[in-house]
Amino acid sequence: MVKQHELSQHMISEQAASDTSCGCPHGGLKGLLDKSLARIGLSKSEQKKVDREEELVDLAVSILNEEGFAGLSLEKLTAQSRYSKGTIYNHFSSKEDCLSALCIRAVSSILTLFKRALQFEGSSREKAVAVHYSYQLYARLQPTLFMAVLSSKAPGVREKTSTERTQLMDALELEINTFSDQMFRDAIDDGSLVLSEHLSIETLSFSNWAMSFGTNALATSATEAKAVNRLDPNTLLLQNISILMDGMNWQPLSKDWDYRKTWQRVEKEIFADDIQLIE
Template structure:
């Protein structure tokens, strides 16, 4: 008897199921121990079936990364529904990024690892293309907000600077703080660092550096953050409290 042919929607659904199983393995164990064999053991599917979805461990890792970026994008879109000035909306995006990282600490490093050239080289062309589209969508969301800030007179972009450079500065400042603090281990110098405080401090320094108004000396952004968490991200705040890793207001 020939094997049953599944529809495209069934194939997509099965692939998403496998990605979620792989994500749970990353969260329960660690990123470096994730293998196709472990996914086979944890799923109801054969190795042959799984290889129809992922050509390699790296391809699986890229699939996890793409799913995570799509989740972050959804949070960004929700964050920008905050009723406030342009800088407060950007602050809301920063809060959403921190919340996602706290909810998915191991997967933050899966996303980081997916930027490795070796991972891209061993991933399928379609997976790499999706990855570029996901990151481009994130950048596009931020670029639109930068345009709105310029139109509102809150930000004056230097003549020699593109929107993408402002976005990159904010992204790298947040990413760097989260990656360093969440991987600090027993580092004595990093031990006093608090994820929320340092991430938002970096954001404040970058935005003040661009002279994005209102400047932090002229606005109570701590109150803004409280409003953001209460009005936009209460479900995530409650989940963090349930996990024993509350969002720390500093």
């Protein structure tokens, strides 16, 4: 009668709760969100709600991974959770709102990966290469979530997303932008990059992002007939950003430095654990 008392439901939800394939490496996102909310000061019931939302997003991610984008429905989320429809709709005002929640998790995870990549020891251009590596890593580990971030930008989705979540999403995007801009500022500061007349930091930062996103998006959605399949997926992104950074005249140029070694070093020194998940 009461759903929480059904044994089978409990088993399902516990299985889901222990499923850690949430695209959230090293629990970084959970810590991030918990902290940011904890600072404000949470009552017991509020904390309970935060925990449950965490649990529901976990579950939604697992549905997304198994059933794909179109297969995600709040109906299924309800059925697989230990809660009822009304409770689900207390958390997500609509299917689109739920999708936005998934994107917030995705972008948070990506940001965490970016910061880890930045710890790579090397020149500013090598660090940028490391960041691109981490972006590609996420696109491969979580292809559906990676693409979901884009679809959540569609007007129809954004309209149906709660204002708080929209603001959180915008804040995260701003943080990513700031992060990207800072990479270029560092490069200018250490002298390896010089701004030419018509190119601002914002322009370089955006072109850098556009190339990485475009490459990963096309590689993720590759089909039989696509040009991607003619090329080596492992160094696809590296080659593309190498051409771009050479175009920026970012020192050392690719003719003077073997960035394939950098690429491999990043893989071994920073993301050795994560790369095993692909095999």
